[in-house]
Amino acid sequence: MDILSRMERIPLGRFHYRLLAFTGFGWMFDAMDTGIIAFVLPTLAKAWGLSSAQMGYIGSAGLIGMALGAVLAGTAADRIGRRNLFAATLVLYSIATGLCGLAWNFESLLAFRFLVGFGLGGQLPVAVTLMTEYSPPDKRGRFIVLLESFWGLGWLAAALVAYLVIPHYGWQAAFLIGSLPALYVFQVWRGVPESVRYLVDKGRVQEAHHLVCQLEQAAGLAVVEEAVLPPKQEQTRAAFSDIWGRAFIRRTLMLWLLWFGIVYSYYGIFTWLPSLLVGQGYTVLKSFEAVLWMTLAQLPGYFAAAYLVDKIGRKLTLSGFLTGCALCAYFFGQGGSETMLLVWGSLMSFFNLGAWGVVYTYTPELYPTRIRALGSGWAAAVGRIGGILAPTVVGYMIAGQGGFEKIFAMFTAVMLGVALIVLLLGEETKGRTLSEINKG
Template identity: 70%
Template structure:
């Protein structure tokens, strides 16, 4: 029996949940470091006298770093391994977050935020690729959406740190706390295995066979006898084959690449445009900083049921239907949120927007690595994420310009409504369905 077949026939067991937790905490720390800047900006704008345009640039520079990191880390992960790149990128963004607390002016903060973004952008596609390559086909969607759900816990941590720490100890302390995840690298080195598909692709069948046998024993399955020589027969490509950008645009992958890039651009544009600015936008609407932090904390809590509902649906009704539905409903919620109103109305539509937008994110991370083969899975996922980051680069800056007008708040959210609705229609019309299929079956 081929090693990959043995891996995919192992039922969900303790190993899969342990891997989910190990990669999930990396995801949580990623979100925490991303979220802290959103809560720091209103305070920093007042202390440093920053303009709306400068605030937008602070948000955008991190996204530029994420775009560069996603491409380089995706390539590195297909060359050097998922585990090593996962650990290195986590170390980079954690240390850089701590350096943000030492920023002495606007320009130095921009440099440090670029480095934070570089590490963050590198980690995300690598972590999801690793989780996707270990998840059983029938449960892969659920596991990836659950992995993405750790993002909500990270934003909750950022909100709590900001609510409890910034008013008492200043914005610098929030960044120093954000450096602590660097210590988590030791847990990654000890507990996260290298990808089986990566090992086989690189000709390291003995290591792959040993890991699969260990997982089988944990699941109560007696490992089958399989000589390493037989395992070599399933190597899909020569280890010497080089990655090529043009392969993403061959007849086999061009449509997939195009729709993924559109999805990523639209969802990143809307998410970072909305949530990077959300505390600042609400302060501009007349809410106090403390009250704003409370409102955003409540909206962030709504992300959790959004993820869990998407995790339930993605392996039942499919990736395409779930993603299109959640994007469309997020668009509707954004429109009504932008109309303002009482605190209760703002919280209702803000929470629904958060619920559906983050649920859609979980499906995107499930869908992306499924559409490429092992040899370019992290590479293709990294490029899709990088294109999305350019959407994130544009959004905070565009919001900074739009918000200065008399109807700026409503116009900003009308714009995001249109973007998300266009992507929802594109997914419904042109997206492929990958529910329940083995990775090699989808990408071949």
């Protein structure tokens, strides 16, 4: 039995939950540093006299960094390892977030937000690739959605920091708190192993064999003494052209459109949400409280998606959640009482973040080990283009007449379009091993 087959037969156990926790906390800190800017913007706009367009540029600066970080880190992770990139990007975005608290003008904040985004964009595809390559095939979808659920915890942490810290200590303190996750890198080095698939792919067979032996022993399985390689495949350096080859062109097209649409909608909505609520008559503190409740609704969204993704499959779960989010965004945009805004906003958050969990499950499954981080990184990078555009587009739209309603009508159309693309072009991967999905 070869090394990869041995790894895939290992039943769900303590190791998998431990890896989920280690990568999940990194994911949570990533989300916290992403979310802090959304809560800082309303206060910062008043303190610095920023226009709506300038607020949009601040949101977009981080997304430009994320796009570049996703491409470069994805490529580097396929060459030098998943764990190394996970640790390095964690340190980078944490320190850069602390520097945002020291920003002295609009331009310096843009530069620091770019660095934050570069680190954040680099970590996400690397973390999900690592978790994908260790998860048992029949539980892979659930585990990746649960990993993504830590994003909700990170936004919840950002909302709590905003609610408890900003009114009393100012926006600078929120950014300085966001630098603390850099200390978590020591736990990453202690608790996160390198990917077995990556080690095999790079010819580091004895390291991979030793890791699998440890997993077999912990699971109570008979330890296989001899390191047997999987069927040999031609080893070539990963290249951009690979993800557009005949075998992957349909998958890549679907993923790029999916990522563009969901990132455009997410960052357009949630980066602006506290500011949009202030524009609807909420006080800054009241808007923070409302977004805090909406953020709490993300968690059951993740758990619902985690249950459905391995029951009814990736395609139906993803398209269903995108459609639900689109409808809720439409009704949210109609305005109304505080209660109705809170209800539709919470449901919008529930469906949107549940969809995100499936996206992170689905993407790395569709590429083989050799180009998995590269393909995932490029899909995320194309998505960041949508994220770059969205905050700026909303910044201009909100200044026009009926801006609030038009903004959410736009997001409704985008998400319905993406749901249709998934149904038409998507390939179901539920219950299949990574080798089965990518054979040939």
